Amino acid sequence: xxxxxxxxxxxxxxxxxxxxxxxxxxxxxxxxxxxxxxxxxxxxxxxxxxxxxxxxxxxxxxxxxxxxxxxxxxxxxxxxxxxxxxxxxxxxx
Numbered sequence: 516x517x518x519x520x521x522x523x524x525x526x527x528x529x530x531x532x533x534x535x536x537x538x539x540x541x542x543x544x545x546x547x548x549x550x551x552x553x554x555x556x557x558x559x560x561x562x563x564x565x566x567x568x569x570x571x572x573x574x575x576x577x578x579x580x581x582x583x584x585x586x587x588x589x590x591x592x593x594x595x596x597x598x599x600x601x602x603x604x605x606x607x608x
Contacts, residue, residue: 556593
């Protein structure tokens with residue numbers, strides 16, 4: 516091999532280093548990608564506090580399309596027992 520050309524092994528190393536650097540930058544910008552336990556419940560609590568005083572399950576479903584309706588219902592039951600003042604006007608219709 517002549518001097519000044521990239522060998523296959525050196526090229527793979529360079530690509531690997533660049534991938535690691537890019538992933539670290541991505542992780543810094545986005546944050547840690549692992550979900551902790553209770554993350555959906557926290558998302559639902561935040562959405563409830565942002566919604567108007569009177570809201571429906573459908574409103575919450577539109578605000579959180581990635582969370583299933585049974586998960587929303589389960590989290591609302593738990594939150595209702597912990598913080599009933601958030602749910603004075605919940606309409607299920």
